[in-house]
Amino acid sequence: MNTFTFKHITAAAIAAALTGTLLAGCGTGADNVGSKPAAGGKAAAVSTPTTIKIMAQVTGDPPKDDNPIKLEMEKLTNTKLDFTWVPATAYNDKFNATLASGELPQVMLTNTGRAPNVINAVRAGAFWEIGPYLKQFPNLSKLNPNVLNGVSYDGKIYLLPRFRDSARHIIAYRKDWMKNLGLQEPKTLDDLYNMAKAFTDQDPDKNGKNDTVGYTEYSALDALTRDISIYYGGPMSNGIMNDQVVPNFLTPEYLEGLKFYRKLYADKAMNQDFALLNGPQQTEMMVKGKAGIIIAVDSTVKLIQKDGAKLDPKLEIGYLQGLPGSKGLRASSTGGALGGYFFSKSTIKTEAELLKILDFFDKLSTPEGMTLAYRGIKDTDYKMEGQKVVQNETLSDVSKAGINAFSQLAVAHANVGLPLKQEPLDELVGNLVAANEKIAVYDVASSLISATKSEKGPELDKIKNDAQVKFIMGQIDEAGYNKAIENWRKAGGDKIIAEFTAEYKKAAK
Incomplete structure (x- = not known):
């Protein structure tokens, strides 16, 4: 009998490694960034600023050395930062050339961590294995072990990933159509099917025409492979079945998702031309009122509301975190990382040097550091309204350059910083994405x-x-x-x- 589980042994091992004793005297807030570690710890006490040479990418003009955000970042982290800024459009080529040369900066960003040349460099010993050191830092020790596992090599962590939202897919549906037909918000996959069928057959926009379809998909079958199969209890891309790593489409749960789509298609409750459409065309069906249900990333569903309302002022979109199946409510994950930083063994000579550099990223991962990286300087680039950040509507060119560049250094999730005041729609959808992150299912084969x-x-x-x-x-x-x-x-x-x-x-x- 086939038995499927999505438990990842390596992720569990990493989680255990990260729960070691933290440095004594270190807290998680910005007030503690200069605290001295316990006698048994190896991170040096704050004294002379640590010089760090970093190669990273930048969009637009790079900031100058006297950029106020850079100076504040150096003050916060007790460092002297020496940057090689590379245009984002040319960064991957520059990275490959630098890697091939063997002349590496201490810290370098990569966007191509799974490329063969990178894997070969890791296995050849070009970079420090940082996993054993993360538990020494109050903020780096809290990084999501599932995300760390996803960027690991042979079960070891060499890359410090830049954390991003990891479960961005949610369900969006025409709430005004639902009200027109006297329906209720879906609570199960059967409810979702029934809504799709009603949106197809019962003239939900009340225009007297048979011109709507309930559910929309496109040629990549994105929602099936990522979300519907997850709702049914399947794995994300790959899972463990019968002690083997198998792709999701070999699991019985995935087949249930396929049958769900087959029924939608047979009953004309989904667009019959899905195999011919791309993602933007699928989105356009929702914007123009031709379809009533979509499963997509947060930015897409917000776009549907904002652009669709321009064409139809009556448009109202409802949002669902997801729908529960036999294993409860689960969400698909994109991995939760956008590249990350390697630490060169040829230019970081000692463990003590490495710990000082990791300490920079740890201090930057405090609420104060993340707010500085993403929002700039208080009373210059933003102000506070209660407990929330309000970004200045007009930023100086100096501030724009600083935020564009130095946010590239942030490895913790942006929500570690002080919360940003948002429009109600952005806050609503953001909360759903944050909730999904807590129940995200990760690909066991991502690394x-x-x-x-x-x-x-x-x-x-x-x-x-x-x-x-x-x-x-x-x-x-x-x-x-x-x-x-x-x-x-x-x-x-x-x-x-x-x-x-x-x-x-x-x-x-």
Whole structure:
């Protein structure tokens, strides 16, 4: 009997590693950033400013050395920061060239952490393994172990990731249509289907025309592969089944999601041209009032409300965090990281030097540091209204340059900083995303490496994708779908499973 679990051994091990004793005398707030560690700790007490050479990317003009935000950041962290700023559009090329040269700065941003040249550099010993040191710092020790696992190499942490929202998909639906038809907000997947069917058949916009469809999807089947299958209890991209790392589409829960889509399509409760549409075209269906339900990232669902209301003042969008299945309410994760920072072994000579540099990132990860990085300087770039930050409507060019650049250094999640005063819609959707982060399901293979997947991934994906579309559209039955998946396995899929499984078990030791 197939048994599926999404528990990740490596993530659990990392979580245990991060729960070690923190430095004595260190708190989590900005008032404690200069505290001295316990005698057993290795981080040096604050004294002479630490010089740190950093290569990072920047959008627009780089800030000058006397930028006020930089000076405040140096004061807060007791550092002297020496930057090599690279335009964002050219950064990856510069990174690759620098990595190939062997002449590395102490700290360097990467956006391509899973590229073969980066993996080779990590395994060759180019960078410090920082995992064992994170528990020594009051803020870095609290970083999400699932996200750290996702950027690990062979079960070890070398990259300090830049944390971002990790569970951004939510459900948006036409609340005004729901009211027009006397429906209730969906509480289950069956309710969602019934709403989609009603939005298709019952003239929800009351224009007397049969011109609406309930549910909208596009060719990538994004909501199926990420969200619907998660609601049914499946894994995020890959999970553990029968002691192997398998892709989500081999699990019975994923098949339930496929059947849900097949029923929507057969009953014309979803757009019949989904296989021809791209993401923007799918969004446009909602904006123009042609569809009533979408599952998408937070920025997209907010756009639908804002742009749709310009065309139809009566438009009202309702939002759902998700829908529970047999395993309760769960959310899909994008990994929760946007690149991160490596620490060069050739230019950071000692453990003591490394700890001083990690201390910079720890102090920057306080509420004071994160507010400085993302909002600038109080009374110059923002003011406080109660407990919330109100950004100045017009920032100076100096402030814009500083915030654009120095926010790149922030590794903690932006919500660690003082909360920003927002419009009601932004706050509502932001709260749903934050709630989803607490129940996010992560890909157990996000840090694993498969040579076969790197070589044959696109052709294998085509086998799987074609089978899914044909099954949804009723062109093949379940037996035909299973035959296609068997072809996927024979064409290289089984090798991917074997390679991922071996990597997973090695990392778990």
